Amino acid sequence: MARSGEVVRGCLRMLSDAAKPGVTTEALDQLAEDYIRGHGGIPTFKGYHGFPGSICASLNDMVVHGIPDGTRLVEGDILGIDVGVTLDEFVADAALTVGIGRISPEAQALMDATRASLGRAIEQCVVGNRIGDISHAVQSYVEARGYSVVRTLVGHGVGRDMHEDPQVPNFGPAGRGPRLTEGTVVAIEPMINLGGHEVYVGADGWAIYTTDGSLSAHFEHTVAVTAAGPRVLT
Numbered sequence: 001m002a003r004s005g006e007v008v009r010g011c012l013r014m015l016s017d018a019a020k021p022g023v024t025t026e027a028l029d030q031l032a033e034d035y036i037r038g039h040g041g042i043p044t045f046k047g048y049h050g051f052p053g054s055i056c057a058s059l060n061d062m063v064v065h066g067i068p069d070g071t072r073l074v075e076g077d078i079l080g081i082d083v084g085v086t087l088d089e090f091v092a093d094a095a096l097t098v099g100i101g102r103i104s105p106e107a108q109a110l111m112d113a114t115r116a117s118l119g120r121a122i123e124q125c126v127v128g129n130r131i132g133d134i135s136h137a138v139q140s141y142v143e144a145r146g147y148s149v150v151r152t153l154v155g156h157g158v159g160r161d162m163h164e165d166p167q168v169p170n171f172g173p174a175g176r177g178p179r180l181t182e183g184t185v186v187a188i189e190p191m192i193n194l195g196g197h198e199v200y201v202g203a204d205g206w207a208i209y210t211t212d213g214s215l216s217a218h219f220e221h222t223v224a225v226t227a228a229g230p231r232v233l234t
Contacts, residue, residue: 001159001185004092005222005233007039007085012234015055015083016098021075025057028081029068036085044084044091044162051206056082056095058207063150063191063199063216064095065206075101078111080218084162091162093187094234095220106194107215110147114192114217117141117170121188125223125230131166131177131186138190139171148197150216153208155189158222180225185233189220 014035015028033054036043043054051067058066058080059073066080073079082095097111117138124133139149155168166178170190193199195214202209210216224231 001090001092001222001224002233004041004085004087004090005094007036007041007087008083008092008094008222008234010039011035011083011085012081012094012096015081016096019073019079019081019098019100021073021101023073024070025059025066025068025073025079026070028057029053029055032083041085041087044086044093045082048162056080058082058216058218060215061210061213063193063208063210064153064218065208067204067206073100076103078103078107078215078217080216082218082220089160091158091160092222092234093158093162093220094222095189095218097217097219110192110194110215111217113142113145113147114190115219117190117192118188118219118221121190122221122223122230122232125180125186125225127180127182127225127227129180130175131168131180132172133174134186134188135169135172135177136174142190142192148193148195150191150193150199151197152199153191155187155220158185158187182225182227184225185222187220187222189218191216191218
């Protein structure tokens with residue numbers, strides 16, 4: 001999985017550099033597929049329940065699951081990029097949100113808080129802790145800063161399949177849920193809104209938007225629980 005994660009990490013770095021005003025999300029998708037296959041991997045998302053893209057590309061008020069298309073990025077956008085790679089039958093999954101050109105201070109602060117909440121959550125990935133400790137770390141951090149946590153979408157276990165048990169919510173009380181044992185691997189993915197937490201599914205049946213039209217940010221890492229503490233694989 002660490003080898004899969006290395007490809008995910010390199011792909012996200014490449015896409016972050018390529019995401020400029022005027023570039024289409026479809027072009028980013030093609031870059032990602034070429035990169036992943038060129039490094040011996042398979043784009044995990046492509047064909048998953050019929051999803052047509054190699055990446056998810058989610059703009060502004062789109063939380064997750066955006067289908068890459070001919071939409072051109074413009075100055076001030078924020079773009080969530082989610083990448084999954086299968087290599088030697090093991091999956092790694094990660095995401096980040098990038099600003100396109102100069103973005104608003106509000107957008108930057110939302111992205112910074114979402115990324116920081118992921119860091120807080122990763123710190124909880126130690127043997128003996130519970131899933132709720134991860135969840136509470138995200139919720140307590142972002143809500144203290146005035147943001148809201150999407151409730152209907154969660155992180156997940158990951159291994160030979162992209163979505164495995166346990167589910168990893170980004171909200172809830174500490175000290176509850178399954179125990180973290182050595183060898184557990186989870187994809188932790190805070191999805192945080194500038195406005196309210198409510199979301200809806202768009203007309204294509206994939207893209208999920210904030211109901212109030214507010215910006216949303218998404219960061220994700222695949223993390224292994226080891227005897228030596230958390231190991232970020234992406």
